[in-house]
Amino acid sequence: MSLQHTPHANRLHVGIFGKVNSGKSTLLNGLTKQSVAIVSDKEGTTTDPVYKAMELHGVGPVVFIDTAGFGDLSELGEKRMEKTKLAALKSDIAIIVFADEDIEEGKTWYHTFKSQQTKTILLINDKGTNRVGKIELAIRSFSEDMILVVDAQKEDGIEKVRQAILRNIPEAFDPESITKGLVKQGDVVVLVMPQDIQAPKGRLILPQVQTLRDLLDKKAIAVSCTTDMFAQTIASLHKEPDLIICDSQVFKTVYEQKPKASKLTSFSVLFADYKGDISTYVEGAKAIDTLHKNSKVLIAEACSHAPLTEDIGREKIPRMLKQKFGESLQVDVVSGNNFPEKLTDYDLIIHCGACMFNRKYVLSRIAKAVADGVPMTNYGITIAHLQGILHNISLPSEVQHD
Numbered sequence: 001m002s003l004q005h006t007p008h009a010n011r012l013h014v015g016i017f018g019k020v021n022s023g024k025s026t027l028l029n030g031l032t033k034q035s036v037a038i039v040s041d042k043e044g045t046t047t048d049p050v051y052k053a054m055e056l057h058g059v060g061p062v063v064f065i066d067t068a069g070f071g072d073l074s075e076l077g078e079k080r081m082e083k084t085k086l087a088a089l090k091s092d093i094a095i096i097v098f099a100d101e102d103i104e105e106g107k108t109w110y111h112t113f114k115s116q117q118t119k120t121i122l123l124i125n126d127k128g129t130n131r132v133g134k135i136e137l138a139i140r141s142f143s144e145d146m147i148l149v150v151d152a153q154k155e156d157g158i159e160k161v162r163q164a165i166l167r168n169i170p171e172a173f174d175p176e177s178i179t180k181g182l183v184k185q186g187d188v189v190v191l192v193m194p195q196d197i198q199a200p201k202g203r204l205i206l207p208q209v210q211t212l213r214d215l216l217d218k219k220a221i222a223v224s225c226t227t228d229m230f231a232q233t234i235a236s237l238h239k240e241p242d243l244i245i246c247d248s249q250v251f252k253t254v255y256e257q258k259p260k261a262s263k264l265t266s267f268s269v270l271f272a273d274y275k276g277d278i279s280t281y282v283e284g285a286k287a288i289d290t291l292h293k294n295s296k297v298l299i300a301e302a303c304s305h306a307p308l309t310e311d312i313g314r315e316k317i318p319r320m321l322k323q324k325f326g327e328s329l330q331v332d333v334v335s336g337n338n339f340p341e342k343l344t345d346y347d348l349i350i351h352c353g354a355c356m357f358n359r360k361y362v363l364s365r366i367a368k369a370v371a372d373g374v375p376m377t378n379y380g381i382t383i384a385h386l387q388g389i390l391h392n393i394s395l396p397s398e399v400q401h402d
């Protein structure tokens, strides 16, 4: 896949964390071989996180995130720390940079990363101040992990960091196939993609593009149509397709018209597994049946696009829920990186397919929902459940239905 065509969301996210002035931005510039971030001896030089996408030799497409330093005591320090926390939730690998013996905050972050199952690289930036031994000793008070000692200004130091990244790529990151066991070589797959007002002009949306690519990689035969052409498309084939993948919004129409032998799924259901955890989402959908007129539902959308009429998250799903449980049911919608700190007020969270987020970040949201005891599901699973056809939908991974 070429660099331009690898969306941020599918790249390995490597976050750089550490005290102010420890050399985080120097490290980023070294890794990217460009002057991406401002470097200076003034503490608190980096304010907003800097996201830089690039192709890292031997690793592939990555996004580096340079963050504001710990110990930024300015008025905006707290707000900056919020952004650093978000960067931390997105990081598949966290590099913690130490440049002196004041390791307290680094230690706290280290434990946070470990609790989030984030791969962590402990790095001492050797600025030539003869403090390496003392810093090492300080780090040993809280971790037995390997410590990387580098000079971030030197090429061989950067090379050591690249190799450490390579060693720390999490197993779960390796982008799995989207369609998984649902499709094998030679299968005929019909993609039903309504090009309505929601569709971007002249383009296909990311889940459709990525699924199509997945099918081509698998040497499947992909046939695309709009909903109104579905019956005609099926009639044009000399055998029933092995699988039909539709937009969840037309689940019912497609289900009613499809050949019996063809399996049916949706882009959103595929993404439930590719970006999140389908077992949690299928389990979470059961909570839909326990909703009542005073329930509170949170809808979380990854895109922060201006909503159009008939928006699935803002209009269609809320309408379906209110029709079933009463107009007084409360639906809150959040978008982009906004996600409430407190989830316990909600009876259910319904997430979009999250094609714009990396998997690590979606899993962090799921972990938060689980920790807060709030069921979580996604758009496609919700629609299939509300229409009573979830049991007839093919899921990309095994899930216990009961």
Ligand SMILES: Nc1nc2c(ncn2[C@@H]2O[C@H](COP(=O)(O)OP(=O)(O)OP(=O)(O)O)[C@@H](O)[C@H]2O)c(=O)[nH]1
Binding pocket: 018, 019, 020, 021, 022, 023, 024, 025, 026, 027, 038, 039, 040, 041, 042, 043, 044, 045, 046, 047, 067, 068, 069, 070, 125, 126, 127, 128, 150, 151, 152, 153, 154
């Ligand atoms: N000698 C030497 N100086 C370094 C090294 N790395 C960084 N510096 C210097 O340390 C200072 C701080 O470097 P930055 O890269 O801006 O540090 P930072 O961690 O991004 O700092 P904040 O953005 O303020 O949190 C600069 O003056 C750098 O030139 C190094 O490996 N060796």
Ligand SMILES: [Mg+2]
Binding pocket: 024, 025, 026, 037, 038, 039, 045, 046, 066, 067
């Ligand atoms: Mg900086």
